[in-house]
Amino acid sequence: MNWIITSNSNIFKTYEAFKKLGYVDWRQKVKLKIGDIVYIYCTRPLKKVIFKTIVDKINMKFEDTVDDREFWVDKEKYIKFKKEQYCRLRLLQNVDTEKLQLNMLIQNGLKSAPQCAIRINEKLSRYIDESFKECYENFEKKVKIRSCEREVISIPASGTIDLIYKYRIHAHPNINKNYPYKKALYYTFREKNGWMKKLFSLKKIINLNPHNINEINDINLDCETKKRLCGYINDRSNSFKFSHDGEYKFYILGENLDLPKAVSLPKQNNHAYFTIKEMYSGKDVVERSNKEIIMDEECSNMQDNNFSEGKMISIRVNKYERSLKARKKCLEHYGYRCYVCEFDFEKFYGSIGKEIIEVHHKKALHQIKENYVVNPINDLIPVCSNCHTIIHSRIPIFEIEELKSIIKLKNIKNYRKYKIIQQVD
Incomplete structure (x- = not known):
């Protein structure tokens, strides 16, 4: 009712x-x-x-x-x-x-x-x-x-590919440093010789110890998904095995899209990222360097207080490097609440809003056009997508304090209007 x-x-x-x-x-x-x-x-x-x-x-x-x-x-x-x-x-x-x-x-x-x-x-x-x-x-x-960092992630899975296709589930040990996957719109899995034939959407990620299958009953999943999960765990236990004794990260996949033509990424044993356009290019073989992984490793070897970014690199278009480590330091300092309007995605939307926020560069990289050392506290600031859009809606862009003042003034005016209406009523 x-x-x-x-x-x-x-x-x-x-x-x-x-x-x-x-x-x-x-x-x-x-x-x-x-x-x-x-x-x-x-x-x-x-x-x-x-x-x-x-x-x-x-x-x-x-x-x-x-x-x-x-x-x-x-x-x-x-x-x-x-x-x-x-x-x-x-x-x-x-x-x-x-x-x-x-x-x-x-x-x-x-x-x-x-x-x-x-x-x-x-x-x-x-x-x-x-x-x-x-x-x-x-x-x-x-x-x-907005919450996805890549369009397609490609994961090697020749040993479990039949199980993935059968149950639409993928799993690996819950050890982040060994599986540093970025959020992606679609997932694809490589068969033998690097062949990719399907794209999957992602419905949910859960943590579960496959050696204690009764834990499934404590997870909020529909009956059909629980049935798929049990089938995957049982079949994998009898074939490819779960070599890790502890917890695994399970990817509950959505419906799949068959690629019009299989694409191959040979001779690579780790994950890689693609655009949707590349997956539908019709090419037999696509190449993907480890450029992004090397960049992240280089950042991790830098001193804590030095974060270099802004250098122009050539991929297919001109792109300005942004330091993920600088972003992390910024969010460790300010948190995930919008600095302008104080909106908190996790508090409002619950778990689906966890760690969703954008980071604004006070100094626009496309204007600097050179490599420079960014200060994560002074040069970066977390903002929600709405405020970020407004900031860049004008040339020159709105300053952070300027936009905060505009919002404050608007709230004062609205409060006065409400008081007048209350008095009339």
Whole structure:
């Protein structure tokens, strides 16, 4: 069953609560059931549905709820509502789209602006759900591309290739230094003589000890995936074996794309990276040097306080080297929160947002056009993709403090508007 409830930002900071906790304990005014979907309509000035939640608990007493008084603007109501029953609403998705504004909701079945919890009809429920899906599909495409460092990673797997094709699973010992894979949009696996025939999307990565198969029951996987995983482990244990005694990293692969023509990368025993265009080039053999790996090793041999980058190198286009070690030092110092707007991907999106952030060069490399020693603390700064886009939307680019001042001024103006509206109401 699907519902709409209302949220007033002058009483409770719903956004901040979801951002920190991932759920809210809400006054239960209607007969909800566990598993019901509840959409939260934010009143003035937004007047739109923003949050999609699911009911995890019902009929809770106040003493069983989370201490969320920090999010209550009206402290008197926090005390007043202690005698009420509560339900727990876990955040599934949040969007900000014109499609979920009040006028659009009314056009699709809502009678009027919701004043309390109401059960919604099938037409409106379908419209809201499709609007959420559309927004998230567009968002996931952008995040997926931005969060991946390479288009295609090619992994040697001649010994287990039949198992990979059969179960769509790949595994290696969970030792990062031996398997320094970068995030990629697609995975391909090399057969004997380096032949690559398929591209796989990646659904999930899990850590598991294959010598203790019962651990699978503790992992949040659907039945079909668990069946594939058990089959892979059993078949590999009887053939290629799991030589490492400890934990393995398992790559749960999605559907595969058959390449129109097999491509070969002979005489290379480690992983390599390609573009999608190269995989569809129609060539029998592609060459790939270890340039990137050597560059990383050179960086690791540098002194901790010297990070050289910006030198122009020739691949197929002119590309400016960026030191991964400098990026790491920058993030160790500042963390993964946007320095401009303070947005934190992991806190907002959960585990899928972990360690997602962009690093902005205060000195643009294309303007320097020469090799220089970068200071990770003074020259680099972590920013979210939105702020990064705005920074580069102007020539000359926005300075960090300049953009922070603009956001601060905007928030002050909005606060004054809300106060005026509150007084009018």
